[in-house]
Amino acid sequence: MSETIERPRVLLVEADAERRALIAEALEQAGFNAATAGAGERALLILRQRPRRVEWLVAGSGLPGLVDGWMLADEFHQAHPGRPVLLSSDDVQRPSQPHVIAVDCSSPADVVEALRSLTSGAALPVQAITAWAA
Numbered sequence: 513m514s515e516t517i518e519r520p521r522v523l524l525v526e527a528d529a530e531r532r533a534l535i536a537e538a539l540e541q542a543g544f545n546a547a548t549a550g551a552g553e554r555a556l557l558i559l560r561q562r563p564r565r566v567e568w569l570v571a572g573s574g575l576p577g578l579v580d581g582w583m584l585a586d587e588f589h590q591a592h593p594g595r596p597v598l599l600s601s602d603d604v605q606r607p608s609q610p611h612v613i614a615v616d617c618s619s620p621a622d623v624v625e626a627l628r629s630l631t632s633g634a635a636l637p638v639q640a641i642t643a644w645a646a
Contacts, residue, residue, distance in 0.1 A: 519545040520631060525555040525571035525584060535570075538620030544568075544627065552579025559587050568630070570598045570623055585612050598626055
């Protein structure tokens with residue numbers, strides 16, 4: 513009898529469909545289970561689904577529609593209060609928020625590397641991210 517290993521489920525929220533597909537493929541190849549959404553409202557529904565929970569969130573800070581990445585981070589922290597959220601953001605003027613990491617998501621490899629660092633407990637490379645501490 514074979515043992516099934518549960519892969520960490522990552523919700524990737526990216527408005528650009530091509531970029532979303534490339535990052536999702538990279539996440540899958542790296543051993544993650546990628547759920548995707550193109551807008552914040554859809555991502556909010558995924559975050560609230562039961563019983564299948566999202567273990568990691570990667571999102572853009574500015575998304576089309578009424579729900580942005582910051583709102584998704586708040587929702588995610590309802591279930592995972594101490595777990596970091598990766599936000600692709602140019603919004604450095606945003607007030608600090610605990611457990612939010614701004615990451616350069618210019619390539620799928622950047623996202624995979626950041627998530628691997630978080631899941632292994634290693635520190636993220638300083639040049640790739642800016643951490644906002646509470």
